[in-house]
Amino acid sequence: MRIKHGLIIFVFLPFLSEAQLTTQWTSQVTPANAHREYPRPQMVRDEWQNLNGLWDYAITPEQDEKVTNWQGKILVPYPVESLLSGVKKAVGPINKLWYHKTFTVPAAWKNKHVLLHFEAVDWETKVSVNGRELGIHQGGYDAFSFDITSALKNSGDQHIVVSVWDPSNAGYQPQGKQWNNPRSIWYTATTGIWQTAWLEPVNEVSITDFKLVPDIHTKTLHISLANAEQYKGYTVQATAYDKGKKLSEASGTANSTDLRLTDVKLWSPDQPFLYDLTLTLLKDGKKTDAVKSYFGMRSISLGKDAMGVQRLLLNDQPLFQYGPLDQGFWPDGLYTAPTDEALRYDIEVEKKVGFNMIRKHVKVEPKRWYYWCDKLGILVWQDMPSGDRHIGGRDTDIVRTAQSSHQYKKELHQMIDQHYNSPAIVTWVPFNEGWGQFATGQIADFVKQWDPTRLVNSVSGWTDRGVGDMHDIHNYPKPAMPPLEANRAAILGEFGGQALVVKDHLWNNDLSLAPNHIQTSLTSDQLWQTYSSFIDSVYMLKKKGLAAAVYTQTTDVEMEVNGILTYDRRILKMDADKLKRIHTRLIKD
DSSP states (O other), rough: OOGGGGGGHHHHHHHGGOOOOOOTGGOOTTTTTOOOOOOOTTSBOOEEEEEEEEEEEEHHHHHHSSSSSSSSEEETTTTTTSSSGGGGOOOOEEEEEEEEEEEOOOOOOOOOEEEEEOOOEEEEEEEEEEEEEEEEEOOOSSSEEEEEEEGGOOSSSSEEEEEEEEEEEGSOOOOOTTTOOOOBBEEEOOOEEEEEEEEEEEEEOOOOOOEEETTTTEEEEEEEETTTTGOOOTEEEEEEEEEEEEEEEEOOHHHHHHEOOOOBBBBBBSBOOOOEEEEEEEEETTEEEEEEEEEOOOOOEEOOTSOOOOEEEETTEEEEEEEEEOOOBTTTTTTSSSSSHHHHHHHHHHTTTTTOOOOOEOOOOHHHHHHHHHHHTTTEEEEEEOSSSSSSSSOOOOOHHHHHHHHEEEEEEEHHHHHOOOOTEEEEEEEEEBBTOOOOHHHHHHHHHHHHHHHEEESSSSOOOSSSSSEEEEESSOOOOOOOOOOSSSEEEEEEEEOOOOOOOSSSSSSGGGGGOOEESSSHHHHHHHHHHHHHHHHHHHTTTEEEEEEEOOOBBBBBBBSSOOSOOOOBBHHHHHHHHHHHHHHHH
16 A cells, blocks of 8 residues: 555545546545544543544445454545445445454553544444444434443453444434435435544543533623533533633533623624633542633524514624525545545635525534534534435324434434534524424424524424424525514525536436426526526515525535535636625625
C-alpha cells in the first residue's frame, strides 16, 4: 500500500476506474486521515483515541452468529455500500455486516474507565470486546457507548467485533430516504458504521451529558447534568470565556447551575457569537472531571407583528426564515461526507448565497455538522427520520405496532437530547408528508414538553392536524401559503424542485427513474429566470403573512437533479452573488 504523494486512495479504491461520480474531496481520503477530527465538539476531553481507518469486514447471512473468514478491509466510517468504504457492496435485510479491529490501550489509561463510542451505526448493532458481548443497540442516527473496562486484557492487542443488521425500508424503524431498491426520491441505503468510532478514558464518576438552556432576558445560562442523582455531594463549576478571557463563573449542583453574564452577545445568523464553556465536577473541592464546551445566547419563539400575524421571532425580533431542503447525501460517501471540510462546505455555500436557514430532511447529521452550523451561523429545522408506512394527504394517522411506536419515540428522544445544546437548531419536525405519521397530537405534545425552548413543526406537508407551532404546506412548483391562523405561523415547507441537468455531473445518465414531478430547465439562464420569479412570489406571500419557506433543494441527490449544486458539489447552477441579492431582499425587506 503506497502512501507517498497521496496515492493511497487510488490503491485502496479500485472503483475510481469505473464511471463513479466523485467529489473534490474523494481523492484526499486515506485510511490514515479518515475523519480524524474530535467527534463531540460540545463535550470535549483531551484524551481520546480515534478508531477510524481500516477494519476487517465480512457479509454473511443474517442468521449467522460468528464469522469464520474475513472477506477484506473496509474503511470506517464510510458505509459499506459507498465508494469510500473500499467495498461498495449492498448488504440488504437478509444479510449481516461484520467488523473486526484490534487496538491497544495507552499505559496512561491504566486506572481509568475506558468507553467505546460509536457516533452512529445503522441499525441493530451487537458489540463484543475480546470475546465478551457488551450489548445490543438499535438506532441508526444516535451515538451510543459501552464501558469496556472489564473486558480489556492487561496488555497487548484488544479485539473489537461488531455485527450490524439493517432492514432499511423493509423494516419499521426510522430510515429516512434509504431504500433497498433506490429510485426516484429514494436513495441508496446505508448499512453499518457511518460516523466516527472512538475510545475515551474517564474517571469512575464523570460527566456523561448535560443540557444548556440560554435565557437572554435574565442573561443566564441554565446548566443541568444528565443522571443528576449520581452526583449527590458533588459541585458543578461553570466558567464562560470569550477568546480565552474569563467572563463569568458560577457553582451549583448537578440539577441546577446558573451562569450569569453581564453584557450578553446574542447569537444569530448575522452574528453567530459563541461563548466557550468549561464544566468542572468537584468532590470535596477536588476536581474529578472537566469538559470543554460552547454555547450561544439566543431565543426562538412565535409572536405577532403589527398586523396581528404570527411570525417567527429570533431573539424577540421577527425574522423571515428562508433556506433549502438539505438531505446530506454524497456520491462517494452516501450518508457520510468524505471529509470534515466537505461537511462544512455545503453550509458555507448556503451562507454564501444568502440563505439563513436549512431544513435538514429526514436525516440526523454528525455532531460536527451542527457545530459548523453553530459556528458559521445558520438556523436549522431538524426533521425526525421517517419510517414505517406512509399515508396520503386525506388519510387518518397510521396505527403503529407497540414495537414500532417504541422505536420511533426512543430515537426521537435521542435525537433531541443529543443535539439539544446546538443554538442553530430552532425547530423540530417530527413528521414529513405523512411518512410514518401516527398519534400526531401526542407526538407534538411530547416534543414540546421535552424541549419547550424550541418550535415544533408537527407535520411538514399535507397531513396537518392543527397542532404544533406551524401550519406547513408543500406546493410544487410555484410558491403558495396556508390560511393564516391566530396561534400558528404559516409555513411553505417545500416548493420549487426546478431541475437542471449538468452533463458529466450526474449519478446516472439514465434519468428514466427520476421523479416525475420535477420540472427541467434547459439552461442555467432559464433556471435563473424561473427561480427568481419564484422568489418574487415568496416575497409577496411574506407580505401577506408567510413566515418561512423552504426551497427544494441544496444538491442533486442520485436520480434527483433539482439541487442548486450538482451532486458532486463541483457546479453551482446559478450565480452566487445574484442569489444572495434576491435572498437578502426576501429576508430583510
